[in-house]
Amino acid sequence: AFRRERSRLLLARRNQLLLEFSFWNEPLPRRGPHVYELRTYKLKASPGTMIEWGNNWARAIKYRQENQEAVGGFFSQIGELYVVHHLWGEWAPGAPMGASYHRDTLPPPCVPIAYRDLQSREETRNAAWRKSGWDENVYYTVPLIRSMESRIMIPLRISPLQ
Numbered sequence: 260a261f262r263r264e265r266s267r268l269l270l271a272r273r274n275q276l277l278l279e280f281s282f283w284n285e286p287l288p289r290r291g292p293h294v295y296e297l298r299t300y301k302l303k304a305s306p307g308t309m310i311e312w313g314n315n316w317a318r319a320i321k322y323r324q325e326n327q328e329a330v331g332g333f334f335s336q337i338g339e340l341y342v343v344h345h346l347w348g349e350w351a352p353g354a355p356m357g358a359s360y361h362r363d364t365l366p367p368p369c370v371p372i373a374y375r376d377l378q379s380r381e382e383t384r385n386a387a388w389r390k391s392g393w394d395e396n397v398y399y400t401v402p403l404i405r406s407m408e409s410r411i412m413i414p415l416r417i418s419p420l421q
Contacts, residue, residue, distance in 0.1 A: 275338035282317040283332035286346060288419035294374045295330065295346060295412040295420070301405045302341040309334060312343060312403050319396030323347075328383050330420075341405075347383075348374055377411065 279285055302308045316332065323329045331346040374380040387393050414420050 273338065275335045275342065277333035277344065278336050280313060280316065280332040280334065282313075282320055283329060286331040286420055289421055293348065293414075293421065294376060294380065295348060295414065296374065296380055297410045297412055298345045298347065299408045299410070300343040300345075301339075301407070302343060302403050303405050304341045308341060308403050309343075312400060315396055315400045319393065319400070322390045322393040322396070323387055328387075347380075380411075 300312075302312060313334075320329055320332070328347050329345075330348045331344075333344045333346075335342040374383065
């Protein structure tokens, strides 16, 4: 009965197996409620595109980690290929800025959080554009993009990423 009811409600489903970029930390559990932005980039499917994307973002991520807003970065391994997902947030108030942390060495009160609201998202993104060098990295990655999508997400209560 459940499967029959679900099939009436479910119009489509896509599955992907993702790997995280080595230069991007794994998302950590956090308390909320907060808002996340998931940016999905479908890249041009040609040899070397994913490597070029990864090399550019390995340099570019430092501009977004200064505000500790980079929550997670992943690329597809199974499913639709040449797909990249970036999950963004911002640093918790009172947390030290400009330091780089790994999930194993992050002090408990200093965890990255998602955006408090859409206004904080806009302010954080605008701050990235004011950093010298960010625009250059964007310049080199934009030609690799076939399409992109931005989703604003609110976690379910069962999600460790509140």
